[in-house]
Amino acid sequence: MINFSINKTYFLQALNATKRAISSKNAIPILSALKIEVSSQDITLTGSNGQISIENTIPASDENAGLLITSTGSILLEANFFINIVSSLPDITLDFSEIDHHQVVLTSGKSEITLKGKDVEQYPRLQEIETDSPLVLETKLLKSIISETAFAASLQESRPILTGVHMTLNNKEFKAVATDSHRMSQRQVTLDHAANDFDVVIPSKSLREFAGVFTDDIETVEVFFSASQMLFRSEHISFYTRLLEGNYPDTDRLLVKTFETEVTFNTAVLRSAMERAHLISNATQNGTVKLEIVNNGVSAHVNSPEVGKVNEELDTVGQSGEDLTISFNPTYLIDALKALKSEEVLIRFISPVRPFTLTPKDDKEDFIQLITPVRTN
Amino acid sequence: MINFSINKTYFLQALNATKRAISSKNAIPILSALKIEVSSQDITLTGSNGQISIENTIPASDENAGLLITSTGSILLEANFFINIVSSLPDITLDFSEIDHHQVVLTSGKSEITLKGKDVEQYPRLQEIETDSPLVLETKLLKSIISETAFAASLQESRPILTGVHMTLNNKEFKAVATDSHRMSQRQVTLDHAANDFDVVIPSKSLREFAGVFTDDIETVEVFFSASQMLFRSEHISFYTRLLEGNYPDTDRLLVKTFETEVTFNTAVLRSAMERAHLISNATQNGTVKLEIVNNGVSAHVNSPEVGKVNEELDTVGQSGEDLTISFNPTYLIDALKALKSEEVLIRFISPVRPFTLTPKDDKEDFIQLITPVRTN
DSSP states (O other): OOEEEEEHHHHHHHHHHHHTTOOTTOSSGGGGEEEEEEOSSEEEEEEEOSSEEEEEEEETTOGGGTOEEEEOEEEEEEHHHHHHHHHHOSSSEEEEEEETTTEEEEEETTEEEEEEOBOGGGSOOOOOOOOOSOEEEEHHHHHHHHHHHGGGSOOOTTSGGGGEEEEEEETTEEEEEEEOSSEEEEEEEEOSSOOOOEEEEEEHHHHHHHHHHSOTTOOEEEEEEOSSEEEEEOSSEEEEEEOOOSOOOOOGGGOOSOOSEEEEEEHHHHHHHHHHHHHHHHHHSSOOEEEEEETTEEEEEEEETTTEEEEEEEOOSEEEEOOEEEEEOHHHHHHHHHHOOSSEEEEEESOTTSOEEEEETTOSSSEEEEEOOOOOO | OOEEEEEHHHHHHHHHHHHTTOOTTOSSGGGGEEEEEEOSSEEEEEEEOSSEEEEEEEETTOGGGTOEEEEOEEEEEEHHHHHHHHHHOSSSEEEEEEETTTEEEEEETTEEEEEEOBOGGGSOOOOOOOOOSOEEEEHHHHHHHHHHHGGGSOOOTTSGGGGEEEEEEETTEEEEEEEOSSEEEEEEEEOSSOOOOEEEEEEHHHHHHHHHHSOTTOOEEEEEEOSSEEEEEOSSEEEEEEOOOSOOOOOGGGOOSOOSEEEEEEHHHHHHHHHHHHHHHTTTSSOOEEEEEETTEEEEEEEETTTEEEEEEEOOSEEEEOOEEEEEOHHHHHHHHHHOOSSEEEEEESOTTSOEEEEETTOSSSEEEEEOOOOOO
């Protein structure tokens, strides 16, 4: 039966990272539990919500963990409850000791807390992925690709495939695309080294957890795929997510090369103007903003008869091409500008009824976003 | 029709303080509006939810306000919406200009936003209070009295009078008491100077807003009473609250002078032990903790058959009197310890079925709390 002692702060960090995969309101009740497996070398904490699973390993060799294992074994404990108890303990170390009937005694300072656990056999077995020839990615790069694309995926389950981010590797060319059919965001990167080609659709919800699990001190992650799952792995953390089934729509056909009107804005200035427009357009219904581009001047207009209107001249950095008037939902432009890290943004238009294209001013290839306008008369 | 310009940041501060009285979900729809009254000297902002009302005055003489009034008048504007719009404006100053049909044009930088307002005649008239012979209190002292008592008031409307804090002034003796019939908290202060005696019950909900409205730079407030209302007033802010009707129960009879058992604890150490006990006692139902006081030792015990148990020896600073075993809801003790600013707390017991008394260790008179035990077996 399990017996170990450990540094409380270190243990809590690992517990909280694992908890990101655990939902207390899961349809499968046993998934609200945390699995603790103690070997002679390390402790492995496992959490899963059926969509994503996290395994977190605490090695006895890590001096900061202050881990002393005297007896091995496995047990299930109610995750939230257990983590709250651990964080309430008075001393800097805690002793974890299993007694009869899957009970656990936590001792810390003069406090002794007995908790009921469950037989580890009740926990579902997680699928395994073959871990040969990994794709190695910088954590920072992967986080940035996720933040540039995942927001554009759909939140509605009416077309489940659109709730994912389409990631492909084609001979060193890595591409991530997301669209909810109103807007699209695509990020491309050329990798230094080759890996096996792949073509997968990853739930955007899973990707949004990624940044919380892999902290900035983890420099690289290895990425593995199976037909139905994906694994991101660092030295101590394995993060599994299921993949979405089905064919992702062909988004390449949406990218065009010729435009009629081009305007460059300061990203922050345009965003702040769109946020004002959105306050008015959104006050009574999901309204639109109208952009008027005329010779040497761009202005934004909203008219919500019940609450009021906005008229604003927009400062531009540069402007060329035909005059154009186009209407769209300002939320999509605000989201797109939030995802842009560049100080200036180039917006290129074809016509009032065709999607317009946003790119960082100095890079029209690697990061492209599209927004579909709304037809008005 | 109104016309003024003002510093945006200063205006926003005053708007946000006034908003504390405004609920967007009020049963009286017009109360979701903010009233703006512009005289040649100042602007007065008024918000009310029917229970509390706040009037905030911005004088043209305050240089930080950057206030330039060119035309006077009054108008109503939807509070939340208006404040969001103001905070989104691009420039450091804004121009506020009323046009036909109760419309307002806000101009800031190159942005021009038109909003629909309402006729000020639709706003209910607030009751007035005679403002002679005020009681002057230090803001800091009043905030501290509120934080020491208001939490102990009832949240349930079954006995409305218990949702208030009973405040009395009796010849320089100021006393505040709150109880929900399970616990009681009483704070007394001897004032330096006399004022008219009073005996009122103030909704604890109103008092909890007090600290947010009167910031720490406001040194004193004047306090005025009418039969049904109370007014706290500083140089620029008037905060009105209605009073509760009815007779407050006699709480003095609960205070006793003789005790059988006395224990002194470090406040933080006891609170942390009770928080652990609460995690277990509260896991399945609103359970209790049992304190065992025996010759030279105090221990805490919780047993929740479904989830687990706690056994803990408690460090004490001092102990005297008879052995005693007493059970109670740890939430009440946690709340009581949170309200105590002293490092050490004296707890005095009479019997397992009589309320026990908490006081700061070095002051057994001015701040007294009672907690009623739970009978077990």
